[in-house]
Amino acid sequence: MTADPMQKVRDFILERNPKIGQLAPQMDLIDSRAINSLAFVDFIFLLEELTGEGIDPEDLDLDDFRSLNAIEARFFKQKAAQ
């Protein structure tokens, strides 16, 4: 796993949404459209790269992407705990 994967996640979102400025951990990334349907697939491939594991599109739940906290819990903390 990359050293600070959550920084890469933040960089990805801010690169596409420079007007946001700062990303709060609990900010709703879906409703705010910081991750929109166009960016969604790119984001999944980024997460695969950062976790080193494939993601099954069937197992995805939009709530897993709703905030930085949710992303960290679903894709990075779970894995670290294993």
Add this chain to the structure above:
Amino acid sequence: MAWEKVANSIEFVPAEYSSKTQPESGAQEMLRCVPAEIDRLVDAGLPFECRAGVRYFDANDLYNLGMYSNSARTQPELTFRLLFRFAQRPVDDLLRARTWAFRVGLECGGCSETAPWRLEEPDVLRFGGSVSGVTAPAASRGSAEYVATVTTTGARTPVVSPALRRLTREYLDAGYRWQMIPVPMQAHPEQVHAMGATSCIAASLFLAESFREAGYRAEAKRGWFCGVLGGALDLPHACVEVEDDDGAVKTVDIAKAQLAARLSPNTAEFQELCLGSIYNKVIPSTASGNAAFGYHDCGSRLPIQVHADIQAVR
């Protein structure tokens, strides 16, 4: 990237069916293009409309350009590569019972009064599935939601009729190229085929007619493709239901067979599954052919928008 060459290989959506809603920024993101490349696509014939100084494009045109760009980096290529991973798995996984949290949003843009909603509901009982926990929309104005828990299952029931298999194979071998096509246009398979293209509804309507001409009872049916990126995408789906020589109703999912062949290697088993069997990633509905999934009895002449969000129950 030789975008001119890609543009020349695409049949753009005819003007009467085109809806140019995707702004240039979205086109750049979808195709991974810089502005100069969008200019080149426009020069090569990509239709657009200019509103308030911004160029807007039909999302289907952009999708098709991306799909056939062979760049391996456009959004459509990445999306379909991800979606069709399942077709490479052992098909036994597609034959077991699966439960889905099924949620359909209905939106009526033109209504001015409270009125009942009608949804073409999941129609899975015939194929061994079940529906529970239904919350059907009450009469309302503007928007509503249908929620249910739907269990699907699969069954290996390949088409046995040589005539049905021949007609299906002839269609697959006809050389039509799968494209994103606006749903209203898909009701006219001859127009879609005249573009050298095919799509799930157009193919299913055409094939159902071919089956009927051969003496079989057949009908194109609409449904939902499950587990599509957490509901972030909403792809229309259609297949043909036909009564086979053994008296059983078989499902021919011709577009998925064609897409799997194009998008993923080693999918022969899945492609065969599409020719008669049922699998757990599709929820058939009561809607036939190119019919709408939902209606609002408010009297508005505008079709309602239907968005499905179908997620696997973990």
